[in-house]
Amino acid sequence: xxxxxxxxxxxxxxxxxxxxxxxxxxRLIRYLILPRRNHVISLLxxxxxxxGLSYTQYAVQIRCVRPDQTSVTNTLHYxxxxxxxxxxxxxxxxxxxxxxxxxxxxxxxxxxxIFEGIMMQDYENTFLSDRVELLLRSFKIYTMYTGEQxxxxxxxxxxxxxxxxxxxxxxxxxxxxxxxxxxxxxxxPRDKFRMLL
Amino acid sequence: MLRKLYSTVSGACCADNPDSPQHQxxxxxxSLYGMIIKERMEEILNNIRSNIxxxxxxxxAVDFNDSQPQxxxxxxxxxxxxxxxxxxxxxxxxxxxxxxxxxxxxFLLLAISSRLPVLIYNRLLGSPSSLKS
Numbered sequence: 309x310x311x312x313x314x315x316x317x318x319x320x321x322x323x324x325x326x327x328x329x330x331x332x333x334x335r336l337i338r339y340l341i342l343p344r345r346n347h348v349i350s351l352l353x354x355x356x357x358x359x360g361l362s363y364t365q366y367a368v369q370i371r372c373v374r375p376d377q378t379s380v381t382n383t384l385h386y387x388x389x390x391x392x393x394x395x396x397x398x399x400x401x402x403x404x405x406x407x408x409x410x411x412x413x414x415x416x417x418x419x420x421x422i423f424e425g426i427m428m429q430d431y432e433n434t435f436l437s438d439r440v441e442l443l444l445r446s447f448k449i450y451t452m453y454t455g456e457q458x459x460x461x462x463x464x465x466x467x468x469x470x471x472x473x474x475x476x477x478x479x480x481x482x483x484x485x486x487x488x489x490x491x492x493x494x495x496x497p498r499d500k501f502r503m504l505l
Numbered sequence: 506m507l508r509k510l511y512s513t514v515s516g517a518c519c520a521d522n523p524d525s526p527q528h529q530x531x532x533x534x535x536s537l538y539g540m541i542i543k544e545r546m547e548e549i550l551n552n553i554r555s556n557i558x559x560x561x562x563x564x565x566a567v568d569f570n571d572s573q574p575q576x577x578x579x580x581x582x583x584x585x586x587x588x589x590x591x592x593x594x595x596x597x598x599x600x601x602x603x604x605x606x607x608x609x610x611x612f613l614l615l616a617i618s619s620r621l622p623v624l625i626y627n628r629l630l631g632s633p634s635s636l637k638s
Binding site for chain 1: 506507508509510511512513514515518519520521523527528529530531532533535536537539540543551
């Protein structure tokens with residue numbers, strides 16, 4: 309409507325509409341919004357440091373969307389010891405897994421593969437190389453060396469929660485977990501690995 | 506993602522503002538409805554599976570060719586397929602595992618079927634009692 313018509317209908321001339329008075333309260337109707345899909349955003353929230361010991365306020369988050377439009381949000385938390393934890397939600401329950409465990413389980417990556425992947429030739433950046441070194445060193449306490457070991461470990465820990473057929477091996481359960489929960493918009497473990505770096 | 510995380514920590518990359526439209530997208534009614542249906546379907550199939558598993562453990566024969574299979578027992582199969590009753594949807598919405606950043610008032614416009622043109626859902630994260638439609 310033009311301004312003149314609006315005034316004739318007892319509205320303000322610059323009225324743009326879109327809100328209503330319901331039971332005396334002003335109501336606005338708008339679409340529900342979600343974080344953008346398959347797009348990493350970095351977050352700085354002081355509340356993250358309350359999540360547990362050595363958690364910091366830093367995190368990056370991605371909302372991954374499957375082809376059927378359902379989504380899983382993966383959050384990567386930075387720990388004060390230089391490593392990172394990946395968080396996801398499964399059946400309304402939150403779980404956190406050390407990122408190294410996932411990197412190893414996905415493609416059985418060697419330490420040098422992970423180091424080179426994160427450094428991306430930026431060897432001058434000592435801040436980064438220190439963190440990656442800490443990341444790699446912190447994983448040594450788990451004494452897991454191959455991807456298969458990591459998958460079995462994951463499957464063993466998540467067996468109770470996943471509710472999968474009981475005759476599946478631990479490794480199969482671990483692989484299922486990675487496929488269904490970690491970066492679900494990507495199909496192959498190699499792509500997931502590259503995205504995580 | 507790790508690179509971005511470390512850049513954020515070192516200060517080389519500043520934190521993104523999740524409230525900026527640059528980092529948002531609209532949740533379309535169809536997608537939301539798809540999520541509801543998927544969750545309900547999963548629940549129903551899981552119920553059937555656990556029924557079959559119980560039968561197998563107790564030595565009861567499981568007959569898949571039966572027209573009224575025993576394993577359908579105690580499975581509520583009311584999928585909200587184009588339900589015209591707004592209360593079905595409003596009961597479902599709080600159960601959804603949607604991750605929403607905003608704790609502010611959220612109003613939802615659902616135009617699912619022509620018989621349910623508009624549903625204003627007040628405070629999705631709060632109690633459904635404050636519904637005004």
